[in-house]
Amino acid sequence: MATLALVSLCVIIGVISAQQPAPCATPVQLAMRASQYNHEDDVMNRFFIAYDAVNKRKVIFEEENVLMPGRQLHEFLILNNVNIEYDFNMKTKECRKSIPRPWRPFGIPSNATFEDEFYIGGPGEEVFAQDWSDRVPYSRREMWIGTFSLKHCYPIREVLVAGEQVNTSITTNFHDIVDGIPNPGDFIPPPECEQAKWGISTRTYPW
Incomplete structure (x- = not known):
């Protein structure tokens, strides 16, 4: 009886698993805007993002926030394909480079x-x-x-x-999601970054 019950349980689990949807595939190249709220710091940030999973690169442009006017805005050009991240201050025109974090796609993980x-x-x-x-x-x-x-x-x-x-x-x-890369030039480092020194990126965002 115990063996029969175990077999029945395995069959039920198998049937339930078979009925679960499989993760869909997010497009590998996108441009989009994002608004992000940090619940701990009580801070809202807004961005424009270009995303290229084919070449493992993304760029994040911070956008003006009406709640925090006048703050310094950054462009974060993350090139995992060449293992370099540029942190460009769009106000002061200062640029630094660093080793990026491991590549993190925007799609659904296969084991989700x-x-x-x-x-x-x-x-x-x-x-x-x-x-x-x-x-x-x-x-x-x-x-x-x-x-x-x-x-x-x-x-x-x-x-x-x-x-x-x-x-x-x-x-x-x-x-405001758009398929593809509307402006490939977004992935070209600003001229000020040609002589960038190594440092620590100010990027705190999870992607």
Whole structure:
């Protein structure tokens, strides 16, 4: 009986697993805007991002925030393909270079856990979406949750928990997404970076 029960349990688990959706594939080249809220620091930041997973590179342009006018804005050119990151202060024109963090794509990890499926908006304007996370069922809580559109697998929202407390989380919303790279010149370092010295990047963002 015990063996039969074990076999039945395995069959049930197998059936449930087979019914779970597979992660979709996010486009490998995108341009988009993002707004990011750091819950611990109570700070909102806005960006324009160009993303090229084919060549493992991305560029992040900080944008003016009405809540923090006059602050210094940076361009972060992250070239994992050549293992260099440029931190360019767009106000002072100062540039430094550093070793970038390991490449982190915007897509759904292949081992992600499916959480939910729903639509955003109301009748006639809904966008179907899915939630995925890095939660390991019965073993580890989620530290990353990503929401992606179902049709084209565009990133919509991302929540990262920096520690064990929820109030250390960072929430990012993506919008105005465009397929491809509208301006390839965004990946060319500013002229001021040609003589950049090695230092530590001021980038605190998770990507």
